[in-house]
Amino acid sequence: MGKLTENIKGNVNEAIGKAKQHSNDPETKADGAKQELKGKAQQAKGDIQGALGDDI
Numbered sequence: 567m568g569k570l571t572e573n574i575k576g577n578v579n580e581a582i583g584k585a586k587q588h589s590n591d592p593e594t595k596a597d598g599a600k601q602e603l604k605g606k607a608q609q610a611k612g613d614i615q616g617a618l619g620d621d622i
Contacts, residue, residue: 572612580605 579601586598 569612569616572608572615576605576608576610576612578605579608 583598583600583602583605586601587595589595589598
């Protein structure tokens with residue numbers, strides 16, 4: 567279940583990050599880019615968990 571959970575969290579963070587990047591506020595844009603990267607990292611973590619059988 568860890569793989570699915572991490573991939574869902576990653577997708578949500580990536581989508582929110584992309585939406586924030588369309589703001590006119592530079593600080594919000596930066597937060598959006600950071601959140602999108604966090605989402606991509608969570609998806610990678612989920613993929614690793616799936617490959618290792620949720621042993622991590």
